[in-house]
Amino acid sequence: MKQTILLLFLLITTLSFSQITVSGNVIDNNGEPIAGANVIVKGTSKGVISDFNGNFQISTTSNNTILEFSFLGFENQEVKVDGKSRIDIILIESLESLNEVTIQGFSGVIGKSRKRTENIQTTAESVTALNSEGIESAGITDVSSFSALVPNLKFNSAQAVGLNFITVRGIPQVRGGDAPLAFVIDGVTIPDPSLLSQELYDLALVEVVKGPQGALYGKNAIGGAINIYTKEPTNKMSNRVKFGVGNGGNLQAQFVSSGAIKEDKVFYRFSTQYKNFDGLLTNEFLDKKVDFSEDFNIRGQIKARVTNNFTIGATFQHFNIDGGATYYSVNPIGTDGEFTGGVLNPNPSEGDNVIVSDVLGRSDMKNNYGNIKMDYNLKGANLQSITSFNKVDRSTIGDLDFLELDGLTQGEEITTKTFNQELRLSNTNTDTKFDWSLGGFYQNIKKNVYQNGTTGVDFGGPDAYDTADYVNETNTIALFGFGDYKITDKLTFSAGFRYDIDKFSQVDDLFVTSSERDNNEFQPKVSLSYQASKKVLLYANYGRGYRNGGYNADLTDLFNREFDDETSDNYEFGFKTTTWNDRLIFNGSVFSSKLTNQQQYILDLNTFIAGVYNYDETKVFGFEFETRARLTNYLDVFASFGSSDAEIVEGGTTGGTDGTTTDNSNYNGNKTPFVPVSTFGIGLESSFNITDSVKFNGFINLDTTGKTYYHESNLAKHTTDAYSLLDARIGFSYKNWKLDFWGKNLTDKQYYQEFSPGEFVGSPDDVAWRGRPLSIGTAISLRF
Template identity: 75%
Template structure:
């Protein structure tokens, strides 16, 4: 280990050179320009500005000339003249603006492979939006972005922070790790509950699919979500926003950025407050149950300590309070001691109600900070990222979900995470060989306590009981590397790896046990891309993903004391094309995955213990298509379609108390639950100037979720038919003002985000979590 650390610290010295490193920002009079080209004149040395407009390039001499260009803008040439920092403001080219081009898709700059590049030249299945696209589409959380991504579904249920993400046939385990790595500003956030947070003041939101373990580590078994916030700026700017909507929705935002010391130290402060009274009603208590309050603040500092050293620090705090445990039931089952009706999983008016006698509540408090230090060492850059995160969650509410004082549930969870990553990147763009490598350390401590009560209507009278009380600790040390080599002008080979060394420990205070286990996992990635022309890309990828296993609170008939690590081997072939003078984009991919020990969740109501179990083998086969066309300077049409055929090959056997086991091989050949068999989206986007000062922006999106099986049995009564949600947004910008009007689920479609068949968990009735009904609102923002 000492030798490895020595290499990580001192190897960059071999890349030291006398070349001058020039960095800066490309923008127009109002905003940063992502994807601008920066070329050293007379050479092939060049780079591209990132989603915040930032660039960095190593030039050959102090007299080098840099050429800055972007579609629709007049190019500029600037002599370096020993300057280490150059900020460029490009002016619009009125003649070029008359040309019909697709700027909102092919020009999107992402960071799927942890390096800046156009998503049209990245050999991965990527969907991304930069700042302008985020505002146009009204992206405020992962859920709203997922509607634009084929084969991705985001649901939530039960309480704040409990999410269900499904990507390419791989579902999330309830309360467990997501199948996607969640990355904010380059820092991996391991607690999946944080996917519930509000997203605002963003420069990039991006989803890259397929196993990404080599680049993002464990739990990136289905891909990664990249979120990048806007950078602190040298130029002073402020923004205030007020919004309101139905259900008592109210929102305020204040964002401020500028220089503390000009050209040296910059800040950015972002804050948001939201309050929502709710739209779903408990018919027994006559109260709204889906209420929510959000307080969110984020502070950023960036300092150029020297020409070669940059330091940035971020701190974020948010507190979410809201409703919980408001599952709906079938009202026809209320005649006996317990409800005995079956809840139709295709909801219609009147066939399901929220009828619990307890108003559920939940909250989540997050404190997060990171420190980044970049050392520019000639043609390499050494980066250190240190982060701390603490999440506190609590839930209280009904467990029988009916108007009887029988059962309640409660949970308290605290997760503490420490990350340290050291990464070394090649910064020489004038080469056929690009590379990065580094090391990573992570410590996660998760403290969980769950309890409940049996009320006065219970068979044995009022009682309190504990269900779980344990601490899980995970320590990870990892080494990783990734490299691209241009075999020719058209053919590029890529290879990467990550080797994780994990140690798991659990101390259970309820059952008075201590458990530990180790796991070492190698996650390779191989890629080959071929670019027959500048507008066509073909690629083939192989990747291995890994989601770590763990321990359940106890063994039951439905699951074991522990559950195994889940691994995935994925093969993918894809293409990306740009035609019709950049007016038509058509991308697609086909993939096949084999999963060993795929994880699933179940609540055993006979013991009131929840646990995770494994299928021995599952397979997923599917494809996805993305397209966008600019029909005129004023109108874009876009569409996406995805198919995921996820099949249980061998369900295996699990459980083992008193000789009783559960044989899941009975479900061999059935579809994996919680996986929509298809997704489809289609929409329109329009943006044009009404006058010199007045601009219109419109966005319309229809998102269709295919049939979903909620249990391995695949029985019709436990299956949800396809449904579609219609969302729209209109915006008007006048000088520094912006007015938006938006609507979600405009047809007021009733649908379920989760469904639980009672007969398989020991419940007297099926229960379901209803999706949000029609929501409308407006907002007004001012920049100054």
């Protein structure tokens, strides 16, 4: 096997030597990268587009080749290759072309969902993406704010800093388990799902690709992937400072600096941000705010062009987040004022749905992350090495009974260390019908978990107890490959695979056990796309995804000692259209998924142990649509709708102490919990010059989350109705200054991010995690 792969590498590189590969960067006069600039071999139709950081790479067979650079609103430029392996271009604005009416939306968004630079309107995947301008206009600061713009995607948080619940296309994330989406920053897989909580800033791209993406992103990409790319170091010096304030004691300060240490050779980028928030939700018993947070983030990047064919870069990031924790409200009531009958009502009333715990919960998360990237141009192929490490420390302390009583408390300390190494060889020859990439991957994850608690005097204490003390370790070796073949100018066949070899182990010091198991998983992907016309793309995909299983702290009546690996087989048909002189975009897809061993979570208060269990089989059928229209030169309207019908086909049985098991087959035919049955969004975006020096930008979005079942029983009293959140942002720019005003949940809607029914976990009370109320603020920034 090793010899075969080596021979394949040698064959590909040998065949590539006749190619001349030219790379470079396209920027505007302010030094900002231009995403989607056309780079064409003059006199042909062969070309590429620049990525979200303005980078491009194109191959040719002659030094006499002339490259044409063009982008809407800028003057065209021509450059002769003449032996150059690198060409950097500054495009100058053209006032004439700026007067044209052309959509500014999906058609101009450049993504990297298939690990290569593509316009998302020509990508045979269900993709939602924003480049840097869209990110700034929409006010994207975290995964949650971006998920509001993506159909069939929902992001919630609860319990403590770093505890997230992300649901995509009917596949939910569970406590103690991995996210159903791969999380990738600057091409590096981030395996710890708690890091989805981090603040996002100084970004070049935010992108979500849906459907199983195991062939491209590996395990846990069972429902898709989130791609985030930060802005790269630049050759031209630029700096930006930003200060902001808001209600709830919201304070923000940000600084970004980029430039050349040695012109054209070594570049840096430094960014840092501090945010503080006093909170808006009140503990009625302690008379204190509970949703407070403090966040410090610092990131440094350096990139060097060692030769024209070899670049090396390094990144280091540290952040520290402190925040409130365990502030659950107690006993939410039904809309008819009774526990039976109506669905859950998030509006607090006297004695119901209020936060009254006697302990002020606190949590924190610290992260240290670094990577080293090396890229070597092999004349027709690119060899890339990415080495990364990641350490996350999380801790939580707070109430467990969530009442005024001196009852139960909980504590948790988790440390996760990850090492990744990836080697990837990719085609850079643009004069071919076959595009390909292949490589290998190694990952080691070591996770230490310690959980404890106390019993207070009102519960027969004081006593202290431990509920978990174990170390999980996962070692993964993977081989992968992906290729596109143009059967005709319009028809393209794509296929890929990833083969994961996983080894899991657990050493449990509390229950004095040691466990090991292996799992090998083949994740194929097949795609057929048809470019019916220049503006219409049809595609069909099949993909298999895989989310690894693991070990619970102990066997209980509600779950086993071990939970199984989860797999998904997904079939999808989609279309992408651009009409009305590029002023209207309408994309859609229909999908069907079969999931085996889908994972769910529950807390057993009889033993104070939390665990994950499996359904034998579930299925999901759904569809989604996205559209954007340019009504005038100054106004865009956009909308999206998603539907996910997620059903338990066979719940199976789980757990078993003293012969007692839990029969989840009682829920066969019911809806999968934590999955909104639909999502809907609609909004407006506007941008125009008020004067020659003053520019206006506005963005407003109404995000609706459909009915959500919070337990397999699907009882109405454990179900929330649809709710809508209204967010808006307006900005005024003057030369290098910008003033923004923003608002989130402008109607001050009461809603839940999580709900736990007491009757199924051994508690007399139901508890819920309330969403954040109305938040408003303003910020001023300066570029220099």
